[in-house]
Amino acid sequence: MQQYGVRRLLILSGQAAWCRQQALDVTRQYSGDWLWVADTPISDYPHLQRKPESVQSLLGSEFSHAVFDASKGIHAEALIAISGTLSSGSLLVLLLPEWDRLDQQPDNDSLRWSETPEPICTPHFIQHIKRQLQADNDVLFWSQNSGFTGQLLAKRNLWMRPDGTSTREQQHLLESLLQADTGTYVLIAGRGRGKSALAGMLAAQWSGEGECWLTAPAQASVNTLQQWADGKVSFWAPDALLEQCLAEQPQHVDWLIIDEAAAIPTAQLYRLISCFPRVLLTTTVQGYEGSGRGFLLKFCAGLTDMHLLNLQQPIRWADNDPLERCIHQLLLVEAENSLSEQPGKLKQIMDINQHQLVNKEKLLNQFYGLLTSAHYRTTPLDLRRLFDAPGLSFSVGLDDKQSVIAALWLVDEGGLSPELAREVWAGRRRPRGNLVAQSLAAHGTEYLAPQLHSARISRIAVVSSLRRQGIARALIAQQIERAKQRGLDYLSVSFGYTEELWQFWQACGFELIHMGSHQEVSSGCYAAMAIVPFSQDAVLLARRAKRQFLLNQLLSCVKLHHVNDIAPAELAQEDWRELAGFAFAHRTLEASQVSLYRLLRHPSAICSSLRQRLEGQTTPDILVKEGNLSGRKALIQQWRLEVAEALLMLNQEKCHHWKNWVAAQLPVISPAVESIQ
Template sequence: MELATLVRRLRADAEQANERRVLVLTGDRGAGIDAAYTAIEAAAVDDAVTLITTESGFRYERLHPDHASKLLGTTREIVVFDCHEGFSANALGQVTGAVDGGGLLVLVLPTLDELPNRLAALVDQVAVPPFSRDEIGNRFRQRLARTLRTHPGIAVVQLAGSAASTADRTASDIEVVRDGLIDRQEPQPPTEPRVYADTPFPAAVYEACLTGDQARAVARLSALATPGNAVVVEADRGRGKSSAAGLAAAALAADGSDVLVTAPGVDNAAELFARAGELLATLDALAADDQSDHDADTADRTEQPLSTTAGGRIRFASPPTAAALPSSPDVVLVDEAAALPVGLLEQLLDAPAVGFCTTVHGYEGAGRGFAVRFRERLADADHNVTDVTLQEPIRYARHDPVEAWLAWALLLDAEPPADQLVDNATTDTVSYRRVDSDALAADEGLFRAVVGLLVAAHYKTEPDDIVRLLDAPNLKLRALVHDGHPVSVALLAREGGLSSDLQAAIYGGERVQGNMLPDVLTSQLRDPDGVAPVGYRVMRIATHHAARSRGLGSRLLSRCKNEFQEAVDWFGVGFGATPRLLSFWRANGYRTVHLSVTANATSGEHSALMLSPTSAVGRALTDRHVRWFRERITSQLADPLSGVDADVVRGAIAAATLPDEDGANPALDLDERGWRLLAGVAYGPGTYEAAPQVFCRLAMAQLTESVAALSPRDERLLVRKALQGAPWATVADELGFISERECKRAFGSIAKAFCEAVDTDVVADERRRYEE
């Protein structure tokens, strides 16, 4: 069979079923790219074509593999992915998602026999010093080759020789290993959208929908026209949830509502704004300024509000900004909600009405924290909650084989064990298991359960993480197993122990892959000896939601430490700091050594780094960095960290403990004047303004040792005023004081508690003076 003939048959097969097909061109790279041109010409497609390759000089649209994400939200009839260079699992998911129904994904690959030992980019991705490239596995590449050989809808062609100059290839040039053809019945067409006349949205809104599923979602979102409602839209990728949100936003704004949109990034909201702008134009509801440029570049338009003739608007804000509900919006719409931290989502519930749109199984790394933990908080909120799930694909038939192949190859549909299998798990019923990469590769059920747990617990588990799980030599996977099912898993990354040359390079500012904690300790915190000690960083830890709060996570950490403590100097962790997480890690013996001065643009959280030493070298490393953290944190809190949540500050400093510190805290070593100033506030006419430096020192003492009997609000007051220097009005409002005067008077009670706790001779003399 000639290549052109095969392509035409594949294309006809795909178009008839409104499905997609994969054409795998294996062999020499040049021959594969040449054959890809033949495929494009045979498919009679000129415009809707994109090549993903590190090469340049093509007449079609070309993207580097590192920029494959630019295809998200777009459609193509043919996407050619040159996998020989720059290949990644993330890019594979992103480019596949851009292929439209009836279209072809063309993969240019080495022969499938050679594939497990090729694709150097995957080796580069997991190559981490001090491990050699020879220690990197090829299990993911074996998995990819196996799925390409066996999954329906995938044609595999073996090319002969190098690139040819002919416009076509004859039967002697190729060997059709698989033709990829599927004997399908006529596809079931998508349900027709209908108008929901019992909603406040006009008929044109529903007429703009592409499926009945989408129209039903828009109808549910119409509840947001009434305050006190929350709507949750869940869907797999490609179901049109963002478009549904855009149509609903346009209808609400056209009626005069102020709609605030947020998403992990401005690009994530591009489809929402595009559909909203189109519908507002159709409704002739765009204000004059927006009417003139609503066809402008989508990415640019997303950052500019859409204003309507009724006085409504649709505007975008980053998640941390949106959480403050700027200008008091009527409605908040959150796209890709699963990619945002639960705490931030909870803040958005203060809006009068809020809609959450989230991807259930996504190749961009959407987790299930939304579906699991945030659902619990949403159920306790004051809003009436409406749920809707989209199942009909927009761009291809429901049983598209390429979607199923991608989900299987990249474990996009991995789920944790069913609740009933682990809901009786306790620390007494579980066993500790060392799960190596060979076990994962050989046991599909175990692999999917582990990945399902990680996805459920973390909002950014990506396909690239599957590659690391299978092939990275620096990673260790450990689990607690209940009745044969993993109920808690920990992923550990070996870091440090690098050569003297690498130590010098990192100290000089060079980035070294896979050594996050030593990198920060050395390059940012200027510790020339921070790279030498060896440790394990806890990259991920996840416990099944049906068995949380039973000590399983702590038990797993303890078992991991027991197993490895003789071989390493420290255990460590880095995470977006929240009070709950800081408390968890502190309870497990981890101490704060760093709090980043910049917040994550998506979560608004500052990263905390914590260490738990396991050797004398590790203790020396940890102790000096805890001391350095305590020395600099007061200055940082007065400037770059002045807006950090007071409970985060309390948790971070509380975990910055030093051994044998009781009774020797330098923060309590006030001179005679300092104690007189404090006693004056406690028993006399003294005020906070006369002794801010005293309260600053005592705040550090209190947060590290709980010196005085203070309430959580008292400690927050010390943080916000004495350490962060917030204005009195701000502090009083945040902490619920009736007035600024009451807020100031609270320092008298705080001062008295310290005086009673320490009871020095100076304090006693001062107290008698005021009493007499």
């Protein structure tokens, strides 16, 4: 393998103890630094060990050989990341349960993506990887039950190991960068292509008057880049760099290098780019941080002076490397390449399920490839979810050649018991899944929302050349009809709010009912939620939620002295419930603020600290200092106590009733409610 410059995959399949022992024997037989990746560490192991969720810190490192223990579950992002760290001549030893029972083995990794309380079996993903592995003649198998099977490598040209200088491909790009005047340069490459080395060479050879600065999601992942930079690049953590740029425009800095840019929030990237005359962004074709090609289409489309750079030739291993090819096939890294180069007009919309996807490879590759290209933060975790997460359904738009030109991904939500729905509303429980349904309860006032049955549009994509032709609206219109036929209460969507996006969803029939109070780190936008209500319960929910949303917006815009002039009025049932949730449970200040303002209109509600915050706009830090409190948690607890005292002063009977209701000592729907109004 070393002579050919290639790497191979060795599957050890059997009982966990047997697989582990054989793998240990292999590490002793063949010299190397043998990275071991497993959830449970091995005592007295002489080489580096990492848990799957920690391997991201190893990106940019290089190892000879690795063991990946997948006997309890397959962490797909870690698998692809580790494969990219192995040098030529390496083995990747993958430990799997008994081959014939793989599809019956609960996968512990499913807890990250299935939104289920217990690990689930993953038969569709197992069917997919079995098909790919069995078709690959370069994969080596060693089974506890059936012994070793494998073939010698086919004869190929001897590999010339890099001599430490730049390759012809790197040198060509480097010459262009060294002559750059201004602009943003985006370097996209697969792992092992030398993009970090190229970025380091740029810093080392730059002859301009200014410095070169470097930022990346993790400093540990830029070791290779810094070695090539020969000490001529200064590293900044992304948050610290942005803070520095906002405080003072960088002076005498010619280049900002952003390594693994797809892993940094887009809003942060745009702001950083605007502060420097020249910027080099590097990103991987597919990996932990998402899709490089999708990054190009989505993020780079917003850049005015963008130059695209590519590195195709691998450096750390030979071209057509067996391990790289195998991992790419397992995790559909090249799925975007399966999309039609000349897509036709929409001819058919078809509903599909997970069973159809796994049994139709062209459909699977094009469906996943389209989602990856349109949503660049799509990662192998999403592939695992696509195959086997419960409650999913899909639809595709096909052209006259049966090629996928549009894709839609739906997730079932709701149906929680009344008791669990109340726990979600109170802030005491947060079960997996149910994004919109839970948000309407926990961050809005709709404690009934999680009980209703709904479906959420999770992803929607149309090939770039056919956008703005009504294709997405056609897919959504069909799903609205399907949702009605299924007897769902409503169809929902959550998205980063922009005026253009909202106009699209509004045109599809959605009503905006909730918006987050803070900008999302990933998009720089406020999270918005909208629904199409069908049932009477959902229509009433939408009406109440829109009213609450508008009141929250009003409070954030109107001058506070006008609010303070409003005469006190009797608290409604909804106010008592909301105020009790704040006082006696874990409802947030933002979710309860409308009712809190109504409470403060009553002179008997003293709430001195809370008044200073809501009416006087005194900052929490000042209130903590003035109150000699230990921190913000103590301040919030003080506010809760103040509200509890105010409710008791207003109406002792109602206060006790709603305190008991919030504490789940009364039924969710209590006949006694009406009698005490």
